[in-house]
Structures are given as structure tokens and as C-alpha cells.
Amino acid sequence: MGLDPDYSAGNTPLDDDEKSGLLIKTITTRGELDEFEQIGIDRAINWLYGKRFDYKSIVSEEFIKNLHKIMFRDxxxxxGEYRRSNKNIGSDKFLIPSEIRILIEDVIFWIENNTFTPDETSVRFSHRLVKIHPFANGNGRHSRLMGDILINKHFALPVFSWGSGALLREGDLRKLYITSLRCADNLDYTPLIQFARL
Structure with missing residues (x-):
């Protein structure tokens, strides 16, 4: 039968080629996919535990891709590979590498010049990453974890709560998150920073 997920608002549909990359062929529903992906995310969090990274390592293209690979490799x-198709959101597939490089340069500048508070720097990094939408799937979860890594490993502050709830399913919390992202799209980061620390 194959994977036939139902997509909620803010989820990016997979094309047939991307769906064919599913390694566990018994997964057929969005719920099953979410469960297996969560196992990989937990593995990535465990991999991070006790490790030290300097900020230039965290915001490197290699780290960005490697974290996605660790999260979803099973x-x-x-x-860990940039998407090869265009989506209803995100950068054009051909612009992803250059936009990631620009993001990396911006974040390094923000950190080295204390442009923003640690929370705002980390949230801006997470937001810009999800706005580029470099991967076929998992961009929101990946970008939030990247923000958590920067705030915790570089700034030595607690990870974000990101609303303290499940953001994968429709509901008021997800709507608030999407609204906060849209505000950030218009350069108003206050709602997203507040959401990250709910």
C-alpha cells in the first residue's frame, strides 16, 4: 500500500520520489511515521548529551546536514541530503546551499557582534533554517533542535520549550506556532521568541 500521510496545516507534502525513500515499508500512516521519526529524534538528543560544540561547528553546513541524518537515517x-524538489514553502531547491551559507554567515556575525540576545539569535537561526526548508521532511523539528543546540551548547542557557506541547498535530498550539512563524517571516520575532519560552 505505501505511505499515505494526512498533512495538517504547515506540513509539507512529500512527492512520490521522496516517499519511495522510506526505509520502513510497513509504515503507512502519518501517526506511524511520527512515532518512528520520534525514535530517531530521541536518538539525536541522546547523541548530543554531554558533547561540546563551538558555535562555528553548530552553525556549519556539515553539522546542519549531519544532525538531520542522525535524526532520520533509519x-x-x-x-541529511538537501531536497531535490520544490515545495509550497521554502527556498527554490537550487538556492538551498547558497541560502544556508548566507544564514551561517549571518549567525556568526550576530554572535560575534552581540547583535541580539542569546534567545533571539537562536530563534532567528531556527526560523531562518525552517524558512529555507532544506530537507524533504522534518524541517520544523530539525530547526527547533538546531535552535536548542545553539542556545544550550553555545550560550549555556536552557533549551526552549517550543510551546511545551506536541506541534505535529492540528490544534491551538500548532496554530500559535504557525502564526508566530508568520510574524517572524515579517521580521517580528517577538511572538516566536515568546512561544519558544512558553
């Missing part, structure tokens, strides 16, 4: 054969 689920998707294309884990």
Missing part, C-alpha cells in the same frame, strides 16, 4: 534514505 526512516529516510535521503536523510
Amino acid at each position: 526512516i529516510w534514505e535521503w536523510a
